[in-house]
Amino acid sequence: MASPKSGDWVQALTDEREPVQVEGALYLDNRPSGQRVLLWVIDGPRQWFVRPDSVRVLRPAAVPAEELRRALPPVSRGRSLQTTSLAEAMVQGLIDVHVRRPDLSWADMFAELDEIAKPLLEVGWRQLDDTHTSVEPGHADAVAYDFERGGQVVEVELDEDGVLVGWPVGAEDDDLDDPADPLFIVREGDPNTRLAALRAQGWLTREE
Numbered sequence: 240m241a242s243p244k245s246g247d248w249v250q251a252l253t254d255e256r257e258p259v260q261v262e263g264a265l266y267l268d269n270r271p272s273g274q275r276v277l278l279w280v281i282d283g284p285r286q287w288f289v290r291p292d293s294v295r296v297l298r299p300a301a302v303p304a305e306e307l308r309r310a311l312p313p314v315s316r317g318r319s320l321q322t323t324s325l326a327e328a329m330v331q332g333l334i335d336v337h338v339r340r341p342d343l344s345w346a347d348m349f350a351e352l353d354e355i356a357k358p359l360l361e362v363g364w365r366q367l368d369d370t371h372t373s374v375e376p377g378h379a380d381a382v383a384y385d386f387e388r389g390g391q392v393v394e395v396e397l398d399e400d401g402v403l404v405g406w407p408v409g410a411e412d413d414d415l416d417d418p419a420d421p422l423f424i425v426r427e428g429d430p431n432t433r434l435a436a437l438r439a440q441g442w443l444t445r446e447e
Contacts (some may be wrong), residue, residue: 241296241299242324242325242326242327243265243294243296243324243325243326244265244267244299244300244323244324244325245265245266245267245304245307245323246264246265246266246299246300246301246302246303246304246307246323247264247265247296247297247298247299247300247301248262248263248264248296248297248298248299248301248302249262249263249264249265249280249285249294249295249296249297250262250294250295250297251265251280251287251289251290251293251294251295252289252293253287253288253289253290253376253419254278254287254288254289254290254374254411255380256374256380257290258290258293260428261280261282261285261287261289262280262282262297263280263281263282263285263287264280264281264282264301264302264307265278265279265280265289265294265296265325266278266279266281266304266307266308266311267279267322267323267324267325267328268279268308268311269333273445274333274368275333275334275335276322276328276333276334277376278291278294278325278328278334278376279307279311280292281302281307281310281311283310285322286310287374288313288374291312291325291329291334291336292336294325302404304311304323309386315368316441318446321407334376334377335376335377335378337376337377337378337379339379339380339399340399342401345372345382348380348381348382348397348399349370349382351397351404352382352383352384352395352397354430355395355397355430356384356386356395357432358434358437358442358443359395359437359442362443362444362445362446363445363446364386364388364393365385365386365387365388366385366386367384367385367386367387367392369384369385370382370383371383371384371385371394371396373398373438375390378398379398379399379400379402380398380399381396381397381398382395382396382397383395383406385408389446392407392408392409393405393406393407393422394406394407394408400428401426401427401428402411402424402425402426402428403423403424403425403433403437404421404423404424404425405421405422405423405424405442406419406421406422407419407420407422412420423436423437423440423442425437
């Protein structure tokens with residue numbers, strides 16, 4: 240059986256914590272770096288990231304691949320067609336696959352982030368109303384809150400693997416291949432180790 244290609248009409252599962260089945264034209268989005276391919280299913284204005292192991296071809300070569308590339312928002316468009324076969328992209332290691340933890344809900348992740356927020360609030364950081372969930376192909380799902388102190392706004396993100404990252408708000412680049420540099424990264428998932436790391440990096444210092 241031929242491997243799915245850009246332009247095939249397919250069914251697939253969305254690449255998210257609670258996947259749903261979608262139908263549309265498959266498009267392999269070659270990112271400008273040349274080191275990554277994002278897997279889209281596109282049906283008119285609707286676009287989804289999908290799981291590579293769930294793609295089933297219903298009708299081959301249904302839509303010209305270049306037409307699909309133009310359908311994506313400009314910030315999401317990769318290079319013009321390079322890799323078009325799903326099997327080729329998988330063999331080359333261009334599609335990241337992340338296995339999500341089925342035992343962890345969004346509510347569980349936000350509850351853990353709430354505990355992380357407490358020491359930040361105690362030293363003067365103010366939690367803003369914004370809450371975020373992040374679902375990106377090949378990466379761990381994440382939840383985030385925005386905090387402000389002294390005019391500085393930081394997005395504090397916790398992923399399902401326990402990695403805590405602080406991102407500058409207002410300085411981010413929407414390009415998936417060139418995001419803003421993080422302000423801090425704490426990879427240890429233990430609460431005490433995480434707290435010690437934030438304190439050592441100065442994030443829990445009280446303002447005078």
